[in-house]
Amino acid sequence: MGKKIKKIGVMTSGGDAPGMNAAIRAVVRTCAYYNIECVGIYRGYQGMIDADFVKLDARSVNNIINRGGTILKSSRSAEFKTKEGRAKAYENIKNAEIDGLILIGGDGTFTGGMVFYNEFKVPCIGIPGTIDNDIFGTNYTIGYDTALNTVVEVIDKIRDTASSHNRLFFIEVMGRDAGFIALNSGIGAGAEEILIPEKNLGLERLVDSLKKSKDKGKTSSIVVVSEGDKIGKNVFELADYINDNFPHYDIRVSVLGHMQRGGSPSCFDRVLASRLGVAAVEALLDRSTGVMVGITNNEVSTVGLNKAIKMNHDINEELLKVAEITSV
Ligand code: F6P
Numbered sequence: 231m232g233k234k235i236k237k238i239g240v241m242t243s244g245g246d247a248p249g250m251n252a253a254i255r256a257v258v259r260t261c262a263y264y265n266i267e268c269v270g271i272y273r274g275y276q277g278m279i280d281a282d283f284v285k286l287d288a289r290s291v292n293n294i295i296n297r298g299g300t301i302l303k304s305s306r307s308a309e310f311k312t313k314e315g316r317a318k319a320y321e322n323i324k325n326a327e328i329d330g331l332i333l334i335g336g337d338g339t340f341t342g343g344m345v346f347y348n349e350f351k352v353p354c355i356g357i358p359g360t361i362d363n364d365i366f367g368t369n370y371t372i373g374y375d376t377a378l379n380t381v382v383e384v385i386d387k388i389r390d391t392a393s394s395h396n397r398l399f400f401i402e403v404m405g406r407d408a409g410f411i412a413l414n415s416g417i418g419a420g421a422e423e424i425l426i427p428e429k430n431l432g433l434e435r436l437v438d439s440l441k442k443s444k445d446k447g448k449t450s451s452i453v454v455v456s457e458g459d460k461i462g463k464n465v466f467e468l469a470d471y472i473n474d475n476f477p478h479y480d481i482r483v484s485v486l487g488h489m490q491r492g493g494s495p496s497c498f499d500r501v502l503a504s505r506l507g508v509a510a511v512e513a514l515l516d517r518s519t520g521v522m523v524g525i526t527n528n529e530v531s532t533v534g535l536n537k538a539i540k541m542n543h544d545i546n547e548e549l550l551k552v553a554e555i556t557s558v
Pocket residue numbers: 245336360361362404405406457491
């Protein structure tokens with residue numbers, strides 16, 4: 231049985247995601263509720279190495295539930311990947327008398343947490359925060375819903391101009407190696423085709439589908455391309471290729487980029503973040519370690535950090551079918 235938890239450190243690491251602030255707020259307030267001290271660690275693992283800490287109490291997190299980004303800032307620390315960097319981080323955690331860590335982030339964050347736990351046995355709990363939704367052991371990651379809403383709103387706008395000019399638009403969305411953002415925003419925004427890394431559609435099929443659309447009298451089209459998709463690996467080259475096959479098409483490319491990571495979190499993400507923040511603190515108090523808290527079938531669940539980062543969170547085949555049927 232480990233040491234009693236009296237002080238918890240919380241940090242955000244990796245790519246930021248809307249709702250991270252709501253998660254920080256929930257962690258801090260749950261600590262206050264259980265009379266435990268809470269320390270914010272700035273800039274993720276780099277802040278651990280630099281002892282960049284701040285004491286947080288219930289009032290320090292007023293008015294942040296609605297704010298995008300992360301008040302604790304974020305980074306991807308190269309130094310933490312070295313043994314020396316982690317040793318420095320451990321010294322600082324020990325000196326600050328932090329008994330357990332809550333790590334809000336994605337797979338890189340959880341990998342760091344596992345290595346750190348194996349070396350120094352500081353208990354840690356992960357909270358999935360990434361717009362990519364690419365974490366196993368939770369149906370949703372914090373920030374994903376907001377990113378989807380952002381993408382759909384933007385595609386709706388692009389659709390207006392695409393339709394006015396009879397244009398074919400390729401819209402690249404984020405997701406790293408995962409197609410969740412592309413598939414769900416593509417369905418939500420009524421895309422013609424959706425290219426995701428999990429399903430290689432192939433160029434021939436895309437050309438064929440665009441031909442059919444043309445024959446059916448569609449005058450403008452939206453193709454959503456996940457940044458990790460193989461045939462859409464370079465969306466501009468893909469657009470050139472399609473242009474060679476359809477010289478009469480007026481084609482434009484739009485890469486949505488980092489706007490997908492910003493903005494005020496949706497209500498869904500705020501509730502998700504609040505639930506996971508409470509669950510993470512309670513898990514630490516129950517002496518759990520090396521797990522991520524998530525939501526499975528609308529219940530709080532836990533999964534080993536090793537599984538969260540290694541196992542595949544499968545694309546739902548039914549969604550692929552819906553995308554195909556609704557774009558006829
Ligand atoms: O993991 C979140 C994410 O936004 C990915 O979708 C994207 O591939 C990556 O981060 C971009 O990272 P950076 O902000 O370092 O350019």
